[in-house]
Amino acid sequence: MPLKFAANLSFLYQDLPFLDRFSAAAQDGFTGVEYLSPYEFPSSEIRRRLDDNGLTQVLFNLSAGDAAKGERGLASLPGRESDFADSLERALEYATDLDCKRLHVMAGIRDKSIDRDRQYAVYRGNLEIAARAAQDAGITALIEPINDKDMPGYFLENCRMAATLIAEINNPHLQLQFDIYHVQRTDGDIINQYLKFAPIIRHIQIANPPHRFEPDNGEINYPYIFEFLDGEGYAGWIGCEYKPSAGTRETLGWARAFLSAKS
Numbered sequence: 001m002p003l004k005f006a007a008n009l010s011f012l013y014q015d016l017p018f019l020d021r022f023s024a025a026a027q028d029g030f031t032g033v034e035y036l037s038p039y040e041f042p043s044s045e046i047r048r049r050l051d052d053n054g055l056t057q058v059l060f061n062l063s064a065g066d067a068a069k070g071e072r073g074l075a076s077l078p079g080r081e082s083d084f085a086d087s088l089e090r091a092l093e094y095a096t097d098l099d100c101k102r103l104h105v106m107a108g109i110r111d112k113s114i115d116r117d118r119q120y121a122v123y124r125g126n127l128e129i130a131a132r133a134a135q136d137a138g139i140t141a142l143i144e145p146i147n148d149k150d151m152p153g154y155f156l157e158n159c160r161m162a163a164t165l166i167a168e169i170n171n172p173h174l175q176l177q178f179d180i181y182h183v184q185r186t187d188g189d190i191i192n193q194y195l196k197f198a199p200i201i202r203h204i205q206i207a208n209p210p211h212r213f214e215p216d217n218g219e220i221n222y223p224y225i226f227e228f229l230d231g232e233g234y235a236g237w238i239g240c241e242y243k244p245s246a247g248t249r250e251t252l253g254w255a256r257a258f259l260s261a262k263s
């Protein structure tokens with residue numbers, strides 16, 4: 001099965017207004033899109049852009065909280081359980097309207113004023129709720145470890161910790177989002193990490209360190225990784241969550257073998 005790539009519209013096509021990024025992605029041959037947040041727009045407006053351009057809504061995030069105050073997700077924050085529940089409810093409404101099968105549940109930052117075990121218990125409790133709600137909606141909630149150079153203190157530190165939580169919660173509607181950029185910056189050893197966690201990986205994202213640029217601009221040998229994923233029969237989506245080093249279209253040379261651009 002050919003690898004499927006989704007354009008991350010929070011990272012790509014940033015020279016365009018958000019709602020115009022859908023047609024730009026379709027024009028370049030993407031058949032799926034993902035982004036961090038749909039909530040600034042009515043779901044009906046986004047739905048129209050998806051339909052007009054024949055795009056699948058692959059993934060988006062629950063609200064990360066107040067970014068200006070440094071919040072990077074609510075799921076592990078003690079005392080914020082009702083905010084988390086509200087964000088889950090809202091995300092599920094959008095997921096239904098957009099026919100989106102995956103939601104990324106962001107953990108939040110380690111709160112050093114409390115014991116780590118207590119924060120872990122809050123996180124686990126909220127993830128149990130998210131998994132059950134995802135099950136009821138027929139979708140999958142995902143958790144993604146984020147490297148601590150880009151996001152210092154992010155509570156979900158690495159794939160080992162994610163796998164432990166997923167095993168403890170033991171609901172197939174909670175799985176792993178494997179962002180190769182973060183894996184490289186956290187543990188490296190990408191291929192072995194993939195093989196170890198493949199049974200729980202339901203979404204992949206890509207970017208190339210050190211600058212988080214496009215796949216053919218950095219330290220990771222992505223042609224090798226793509227061939228490997230293809231050989232492994234990876235059938236999920238691969239989200240292009242990179243910062244283009246130039247205009248988005250100019251940075252899509254690596255994708256010519258995978259995307260059928262319309263012009």
Ligand SMILES: O=C(O)C(=O)[C@@H](O)CO
Binds near residue numbers: 061
């Ligand atoms: O930064 C990433 O990597 C993500 O996948 C976002 O959803 C969270 O910032």
Ligand SMILES: [Mg+2]
Binds near residue numbers: 241
């Ligand atoms: Mg990511």
